[in-house]
Amino acid sequence: MFSGELPADIGYWLPNLQELYLSDNTFRGTVPSSIVNASRLAVIVLSMNSFTGSIPITIGRLELLERLFFAQNYFTYEGSELNFFTSLTNCRKLRTLVFAHNPLKAFLPASIGNLSTSLQIFEASGCGIKGIIPSGIGNLTNLQRLSLDMNELNGSIPITLGKLQNIEQLYLENNRLEGGIPQELCLLKNLGELYLSKNQLSGIISSCLGDISSLTWLFLDSNTLTSTIPLTLWSHKSLIVLNLSSNNLTGNLPSSIGSSISPLVGLDLSINRLSGGIPSSIGGYQMLNNLSLAHNNLQGSIPESLGKLISLEILDLSQNNLSGMIPRSLETLRYLEYLNLSYNRLQGEIPSGGRFNKFTASSFRHNKDLCGAPKLEVLPCRNKQKESRNLSSLKYISPIIATIIGLVVAIYLLRRHRRLRKQNRTNVEPPSLLEWTRVSYYELVRATESFDESNLIGNGAYGSVFKGKLSDGVNVAVKVFNLLSEGAVKSFNVECEVLRNIRHRNLVRIISSCTNMDFRCLVMEYLPNGSLEQWLYSHNNHLSLIQRLQILIDVASALEYLHHGQPTPIIHCDLKPSNVLLDEDMQARVCDFGIAKIFGEEEFRLRTATLGTIGYMAPGMTLCLVNLILHNSLA
Known part of the structure; x- marks a missing residue:
């Protein structure tokens, strides 16, 4: 909570300063021009303050500068171009440049292409930047992340972006970009996240996008794209979220949809001109969490195979020409929170089992031949079954x-x-569809109060877990890995690999991750009731027999899913009461996949009996857990 202005002569009396960290305070005023006299500065972090004025054009005199963070301040710029970029071309060691969320409202100069080729991270989102993206940006061949989203950029996407062979994250959404999606983007073989949403892009979706094997998040929604959906996207084996909504896409959904092994959890094709039927093979996306095909010209019946989407929480098929009966198989979707089948030509009795008892009339409106309970505002069914x-x-x-x-x-x-x-709960609006949360390191610092011990909720072999509250009010658990601990990086990589491929109500959910050269963490949902271990050995808390039984069922469901619910078996290897967390409804979630094993079918058969820590291997751990819970209950 430091405040006030920086001393005007700060650079004169700190000539040997190498790193300056002042982020997440309430400093105001301008950045003193004397700062360039601290010629040994390699790191300047001024993010999340109230600095005003211009970014000093002399900043380039700091030739040893490696990391520069000016994000989330009130810096402005008086000229038409951001000329401090020209000054920064002298900083040949610069690796990170972040000045996002400042009201700069100026143009990117052509000199951006002369920045150091060492630059790996360039973030300038939410700055009101105008004009075109200079083609010279393709010279920054070591870029790993480029964020120019939420600006006022226009013109076309430069084809020179195809030279960024190391790029992993490309964010250009929420601008005014025009023209087509360059095929040169298909050359980016390391690209994992591509966000082009909410622009004015037109033309086709090139099939070569589906050939980028590393692609996991593809957002092309809210443009004016006109083509069929490339078949290569349906055979992609790494795609997690695909959002093509609010375009002018045409054609039928292919019969091959869902037939390939895919970790897809989010699919939004709404507000297009798709026709034909919904293929029954769509039931192959068993990890699918959100599915929206609304506002199209789809016809035929709703396939029974949708009942195989065991993780589905949101299903929107409204505003189509679907006919036939509502499949009874949808009653088995135990996690379905939002259902919209309105504005179709469905008929017959509305199912009443499973989650259907919580849906209201808004889920079924304008289907004149449906019948069911009076609360659904439809005719009563004649034949009682x-x-x-x-x-x-x-x-x-x-x-x-x-x-x-x-x-x-x-x-x-x-x-x-x-x-x-x-x-008895009040109906709530469904969560925002296919929305991916990106969390910066500085937001995590603020959320956890600089990882204060008062927010520490757990320690493990490879790191610590802190409770935090993000800027949107969401409580999270931040698992920070101790990179000095042997095996921590491997544990982080294993946990990322496991969590990106699984989705189940009884497994802890990952919200985001945050990494840099010296930091690794996972951002997960916060479960307020702590671990099962705390409840079993607490003198103040008591688990009823029914609660204990449900916890057993939840853990067994999670294990069954890990072992048999997906093409590649996963063995947890460290299942114990401290790794079973409880949410606000006392529903159990299995966590901590740091030493999990991912097996092919033959390897799974050969090694199931010899995995994990002795005393905690499945099914032995399951028996231990049963005996432990029931023993405590009887005691």
Whole structure:
């Protein structure tokens, strides 16, 4: 909370200063021009303050400068071009240049192409930058991240971006860029994230984009693209989120959709001109969390295979020409939070099982031939089939009742309790579809109060976990890896690899990650009820028998998904009560995949019996967990 202005002569009395960190305070005023007299400066971090005035044009005299952070201040620029770039061309060791979220409102000069080829990170989002992207930017061949989003850039995307062979993240969304998507972008073989949303781009989506094997996040939404969707995108094996919504795309969805092994969790094709039916093969995307095909010209029936999308939370098929009945298989989607089937030509009885008991009339409006409960504002069904369905269900569950009656009764009571509690909740709006959270290091510093010990919630072999609160009010858990610890980097890489390929309600969710040369962390959802270990050995907290039983079911569901719910088996290797977290509803989430193993089918068969830490290997750990929980309960 330091405030005030920097001394005008700061550069004179600190001639040997090499690193200056003043971020996340309330400093104001201008940056003293004397700072260039501290000629040994290699790092300047002034982000997240209230500095005003211009960025000193003499900053380039600091020839040893490697990292420069001016983000989130109130720097302005009086000229038409950002001429301090010309000065920075003298800094041949410059690796990081960040001045995002300042009201600069000027043009990028051509001299940007003369910056050091050592530059790896260039962030200038949210600065009101005008004009075109200079073609010389392609000279910065070592760039790994380029952020020019949320500006007022126009003109076309320069083809020279194809020279950035090391680029991993390219953010150009929320501008006024025109023309087509250059095929030269397909040369970027290390590209993982491509954001071109909310521009004025036109033309086709080149099939070569699907040949970028490293691509995981592709956002081309809110443009005027006109073409069919390339088949190469449907056979892509690394794509996690694909958003092509709000364009003029045409054609049918191919029969091959969902047939390839893919970690896709988000698919948004809404507000286009797609036609034909929804292929049944779409059920192959078993990790899919969000699916929107709304506002198209799709027809035919809703495929039963949608019931295979076991992780689905959002399903929007509204504003199409779909007909036939609503598949009963959708009742099995236990995590479905938002459903919209309105403005179609559906008919028959609306299912009442599963999550359907929480949906309102807004999910089914303008389907004149649907029938169901009065609360759904449709006609009542003539043929009552509830009794026959109940009798059929009893036929299948009666042998189970006869053998494990106590367990079934407990499960029934638990589900009834949770269903009544959820029915009393106020309906909420669905989460923003396919929105990826990017969190900067400085936001994490602010969120955790500079990783203060008061926010420490756990320690492990490779690092620590802190509670934090992001700028949008969301509570998160920040797992910071101790890079001095042997194996920490490997643990971080393993956990990233596992978490990018899995999606299940009983596994802890990753929100984002943050890395730089000296820092590695994972940003995950914060679970307020702590770990199972805390509850089992606490004198103040008590778990009921039903809660203990549900925790067992949740952990078993997570293990079953890891072992058999996806093409590549994953073995946790460190399952124990401290790695089972509980959310606000006491639902269990398995966490900490730092020593997990990912196996091919044959390797999985050969090594299942010899994995992990002795005492915690599956299924032995499952038995230990059962005995431990039930022993505590009886005690």
